[in-house]
Amino acid sequence: MDLSHRTILVTGASGNIGAATVRLLVASGAKVIAAGPSDELLAPLVAETGVRGLAFDLTSEDAVRRALSDLPLDGVVNCAGLGGVVGPLVDADLDVYDSVMAVNTRGAFLVTKYASRTMIAAGRGGAIVNVSSQAALVALQGHMAYGASKAALDSMTRVAALELGPHNIRVNSVNPTVVMTPMSASYWGRPEIQDPFLSQMPLGRYATEEEIAAPIVFLLSDAAAMITGVVLPIDGGYTAR
Template structure:
């Protein structure tokens, strides 16, 4: 069964990691997909090629999510290509690990602008289009287990993920009357570009794996199913929710 048959799905940060997995997962379920990405041209092109190999339409738009105009441009181009916007997956994010006491202002501000401002503007632009269309829609934001727990070298990052989680709760209230559902997924430790260097240390990786009841770290594909579910009509009465996708890590942090 194709859960997103006939839908159009927009994904930010779609060239690698969770965004790429979500984009391809949506295509496998029958959606046409537009991805936004920041810099990885070859990865974006290969993602589009994989989606098209599944028989779906796709395009990639390069742009910085920290800029409000990127969001309006992305949505406008998706409408021009596909005629509508049914789903927004707000995934783009960065986490340059750094200590708290000497956090450079530019690192703090860039993290806020990409993770929080980017999510806000993308979700707002998609919601405006969905309201204009008049037939509802779904927004899924990629938050993090870091919205619920602290991180010594993530004092700039964890507040943004708590903010994304909170944004979906408030947006669910604001947009419910338009039949637009807003939910977040909270990944645990997923092997992506964000933490590749941090987990290169075998001892640290073993330690992190030991905290997960399922006995392994996550892969981007582990998020594709939950995101597709929340985007689909199977979740028609789910809004304002936050779904942990962490192999049980959160409940085992004791």
């Protein structure tokens, strides 16, 4: 899993899972470009790790094109994510739905589109890992927008694997269970939600950021050279029920 001499872009790097992935990639020898919505949000991670920060709006095609068109890459982690609002379908807000889809699905699509162009032109192959969710694999109460966005991301993973495989570019998804980040704590940290959920999970606990980062780095490495088009649950066995 040595990633020396490889340049990896990580979107959502200012978030918990993204930052853990950046740290592990650095430890694996990669040259990392940490992407996020602003330089201010990226500054603590850049100062800690010494990686290059790259701020752009991944919901804007023009912004993604400007950021990535001439950026040589060997790998991409589409980790930027928006949880939206957990609540009943009948009360869902269309603006929230559109925002979740714009970040989780359209953003990953745009980054993959422009990053893969430069990867193809370089002729060295590469790997892309999309950070999806267990919500793409099973129905979770109140997760209409989030689940839809991640299910679409899994479908994009399979299509991209099919189209980019001839260029030796592998594309996979990881589908984590809940990681107790600030984004998730307000809902999943409530006892009436947490206790029934964990009682159905064979391993009986939430995941850590590092437990998500490790499979991501594996899928970027040559240790996973024959793996593409895979949707990999990292969920303590929840979706095996």
